[in-house]
Amino acid sequence: MTIRPYVSSLLVPIALLSWSFDGVPRASAAPSAASAKPAPAKPAAVEADDDKDEGGEAPDGEDRAPAGTGHGKGKATGTEGVLGDIHGVRPFFERYGVTFDASETSEVLGNPTGGRRQGAIYEGLFSVAVGVDLDRLAGLKGASANVSVFQIHGGPGLSAQDIGNFDVVSDLENKRDSGLYEAWLQQSFGGSFDVRAGRMSVDEEFLIADSADVFMNGSFGWPTLPYKDLPNGGPIPSDAAVRAHARLAPGWDALAGLYRGSQADTRGAGGAASTSAVSQDDGLLAIAELQFQTGRGETELPGTYKVGGWYRDGGVTRGGTGRTGADLFETLPDIVRHNFSFYAVADHRLTRGAAGEDSGFSAFLRVMAAPSDRNVVSAFADGGLVYSGPFGRPDDGVGIGFAVAQTSATSLDGLGRTEVRLGRAEKSFEVTYQAQLAKGVQVQPDVQYVIDPAGGHVGPAGRVTGDALVLGLRTTITF
Numbered sequence: 178m179t180i181r182p183y184v185s186s187l188l189v190p191i192a193l194l195s196w197s198f199d200g201v202p203r204a205s206a207a208p209s210a211a212s213a214k215p216a217p218a219k220p221a222a223v224e225a226d227d228d229k230d231e232g233g234e235a236p237d238g239e240d241r242a243p244a245g246t247g248h249g250k251g252k253a254t255g256t257e258g259v260l261g262d263i264h265g266v267r268p269f270f271e272r273y274g275v276t277f278d279a280s281e282t283s284e285v286l287g288n289p290t291g292g293r294r295q296g297a298i299y300e301g302l303f304s305v306a307v308g309v310d311l312d313r314l315a316g317l318k319g320a321s322a323n324v325s326v327f328q329i330h331g332g333p334g335l336s337a338q339d340i341g342n343f344d345v346v347s348d349l350e351n352k353r354d355s356g357l358y359e360a361w362l363q364q365s366f367g368g369s370f371d372v373r374a375g376r377m378s379v380d381e382e383f384l385i386a387d388s389a390d391v392f393m394n395g396s397f398g399w400p401t402l403p404y405k406d407l408p409n410g411g412p413i414p415s416d417a418a419v420r421a422h423a424r425l426a427p428g429w430d431a432l433a434g435l436y437r438g439s440q441a442d443t444r445g446a447g448g449a450a451s452t453s454a455v456s457q458d459d460g461l462l463a464i465a466e467l468q469f470q471t472g473r474g475e476t477e478l479p480g481t482y483k484v485g486g487w488y489r490d491g492g493v494t495r496g497g498t499g500r501t502g503a504d505l506f507e508t509l510p511d512i513v514r515h516n517f518s519f520y521a522v523a524d525h526r527l528t529r530g531a532a533g534e535d536s537g538f539s540a541f542l543r544v545m546a547a548p549s550d551r552n553v554v555s556a557f558a559d560g561g562l563v564y565s566g567p568f569g570r571p572d573d574g575v576g577i578g579f580a581v582a583q584t585s586a587t588s589l590d591g592l593g594r595t596e597v598r599l600g601r602a603e604k605s606f607e608v609t610y611q612a613q614l615a616k617g618v619q620v621q622p623d624v625q626y627v628i629d630p631a632g633g634h635v636g637p638a639g640r641v642t643g644d645a646l647v648l649g650l651r652t653t654i655t656f
Contacts, residue, residue: 257616257617258279258280258616258617258654258655258656259615259616259617259618259654259655259656260617260656261616272313273313273314274309274310274311274312274313274314275307275308275309275310275314276307276308276309277305277306277307277308278304278305278306278655278656279303279304279305279306279655279656280303280304280653280654280655280656281301281302281303281653281654281656282301282302282303282349282651282652282653282654283299283300283301283331283651283652283653284299284300284301284347284349284393284649284650284651284652285297285298285299285649285650286298286300286335286346286347286647286648286649287335287647287648287649288335288339288340288645288646288647288648289646289648290643290644290645290646291340291627291630291642291643291644291645291646292339292340292341292342292627292630292642292643292645293339293340293341293642294339295339296335296338296339297335298331298332298333298334298335298338298339299331299332300329300330300331300332300334300347300349300350301329301330301331301349302327302328302329302330302349303327303328303329303330304325304326304327304328304358305325305326305327306323306324306325306326307323307324307325308321308322308323309321309322309323319364319365319366319367319371320362320363320364320365321362321363321365322361322362322363323359323360323361323363324357324359324360325357325358325359325360326355326356326357326358327354327355327356327358328354328355329349329351329352329353329354329355330353332350332351332352332353333350333352334346334347334349334350334351335347335350335647336350337350340627340630340642340645340647341630341631341642342603342605342627342630342631342642342645343396343401343404343405343553343554343582343603343630343631343632344394344395344396344401344580344582344603344605344627345394345395345396346393346394346395346605346625346627346647346649347393347394347395347649348393348394348395348397348398350395357376358376358378358414359375359376359377359378359381359414360375360376361373361374361375361376361377361418362374362375368424369423369424370421370422370423370424371421371422372419372420372421372422373419373420373421373422374418374419374420375417375418376414376415376416376417376418377414377415377418377420377434377436378412378413378414378415379399379411379412379413379414379415379418379434379436379462379464380398380399380411380413382420382432382434383432383434383464383466383485383487384399384400384403384466384485384520384522384543384545385522386522386523386524386541386542386543387481387524387541388524388539388540388541388561388563388576389524389541389543389559389561389563389578391563391574391575391576391609391611392561392576392578392607392609393607393609393621393623393625393649393651394578394580394605394607394625396557396559396580396582396605397559397561397578397580397607399411399413400520400543400545400557400559401554401557401580401582402518402520402545402546402547402552402554402556402557402582403487403518403545405552405553405554405582406516406518406547406551406552406553406554407462407489407516408460408491411462412436412437412438412462415436415437415438415462416437416438417437417438418434418435418436418437419434419435420432420433420434420435421433421434427473428469428470428471428473429467429468429469429470430467430468430470431465431466431467431468432465432466432468432485433463433464433465433466434463434464434465435461435462435463436461436462436463436464437460437461437462438460460489460490460491461489461490461491462487462488462489463487463488463489463490464485464486464487464488465485465486465487466483466484466485467483467484467485468481468482468483469481469482469483470482471525472526478525478526478527478528478529479525479526480523480524480525480526481522481523481524481525482521482522482523482524483520483521483522483523484519484520484521484522485519485520485521485522486517486518486519486520487517487518488515488516488517489515489516489517490515516547516548516551516552517547517548518545518546518547519545519546520543520544520545520546521543521544521545522541522542522543523541523542523543524539524540524541525539525540525541526538526539527539527540530564530565530566531566531569532565532566532567532569532570532571533566533571535565535566535571536564536565536566536571537564537565537566538562538563538564539562539563539564539565540560540561540562540563541560541561541563542558542559542560543557543558543559543560544556544557544558545557545558549585550585552585553584553585554582554583554584554585555583555584555585556582556583557580557581557582557583558580558581559578559579559580559581560578560579561576561577561578561579561607562576562577562578563575563576563578564576570612570613572613572619573610573611573612573613574610574611575609575610575611576607576608576609577606577607577608578606578607579604579605579606579607580604580605581602581603581604581605582602582603582632583601583602584601584602584603584632601629601632601633602629602632603627603628603629603630603631603632604627604628604629605625605626605627605628606625606626606628607623607624607625608623608624608625609621609622609623609624610622610623617654617655617656618652618653618654618655619652619653619654619655620650620651620652621650621651621652621653622649622650623647623648623649623650623651624646624647624648624649625646625647625649626644626645626646626647627644627645627647628644629644630642630643630644630645
């Protein structure tokens with residue numbers, strides 16, 4: 178008992194490690210080091226320079242997390258990386274319920290053809306997450322806490338700078354930033370109910386297809402529809418939020434959350450932005466999701482099926498206010514205070530492979546819709562096929578995926594801007610391979626193709642934004 182205050186006093190220095198990595202850009206989230214690839218997080222991406230446009234069930238008494246919980250950006254898991262147990266440091270803290278992760282993700286991306294122009298960029302994300310089991314540390318039964326920080330460098334993003342598409346080609350793309358990502362407390366009541374409150378990101382637990390985690394395109398994380406239709410891309414993170422999770426029956430879970438505000442789009446010197454502020458029009462996002470999990474038996478193949486919806490009460494600019502270089506609607510004056518969407522997610526293992534229990538084919542599909550009279554994107558779908566453990570390598574993964582963002586006919590007809598014309602939908606395709614080179618070291622080559630960026634954008638000079646080929650290489654080091 179005498180050592181607990183000492184352990185607690187070390188949490189802040191651990192969390193502040195990321196601040197020693199000073200200066201350069203930022204993505205919308207702080208992935209934990211638990212997964213070699215940061216989970217997709219769609220940030221409020223870099224605003225383009227318009228002047229350049231013309232050129233199974235848990236045992237009784239144990240908590241079971243809802244499907245998709247801890248998607249990998251902000252929750253500490255204590256996964257060891259290249260540093261191993263750090264000469265006994267990890268096991269020492271884990272005895273008192275403290276786990277911590279750190280990772281660095283870096284990538285280069287370029288579009289040799291198409292887009293508004295051809296170009297190449299470097300961008301990266303460093304993140305630290307600290308988790309505390311308050312029951313083990315301080316005797317608070319069922320309580321836990323989590324803090325994560327991030328620092329983004331490189332950029333600006335390829336979608337904002339050169340392509341101008343809705344489905345940003347990297348889940349790291351955003352303005353330069355450093356700061357606090359999530360900070361929350363959770364209280365569990367037995368194994369059937371828990372409540373979490375604090376600073377949280379909505380994309381950590383809602384609208385998730387776990388199989389899609391292999392992909393780099395941002396649409397496979399936080400989907401393009403809420404990203405484009407919610408102010409500043411949605412509450413990623415929210416400065417004040419609460420989420421409740423209930424285990425209704427074996428295999429059935431329900432999630433509901435309230436999230437206030439979204440990232441402010443306030444630029445500082447050098448284009449830096451801060452996520453610590455909240456936009457003046459905070460509003461409130463309410464979201465609920467029902468989950469059903471199959472395959473809880475040893476011989477069954479696991480699957481998760483979800484239905485849900487969100488409702489936002491607060492000033493929503495007609496045509497959407499998500500921030501990317503492709504946002505052609507942000508200046509429309511009409512304000513619609515009420516916005517909503519419904520969605521469904523299917524994610525299922527199809528086969529078991531020879532490389533281990535988690536190997537084999539999986540498939541996922543997500544579909545969603547929103548009113549066309551107040552949104553840029555009125556319908557969205559993405560899906561893909563993923564194989565875990567190819568070539569007998571249990572930690573590798575390969576995937577092929579697609580995303581389609583349907584633009585809203587009503588919004589298009591009411592633009593009144595002769596220099597802009599949009600088609601019906603933007604289509605994105607991705608083929609990717611994650612290769613585990615060593616413990617904590619992963620390399621990921623990636624190929625994407627974007628058809629009708631932003632639904633078919635015509636610039637001031639009358640030049641149509643061309644279909645874009647995107648080549649990329651990502652490295653992730655988990656410490």
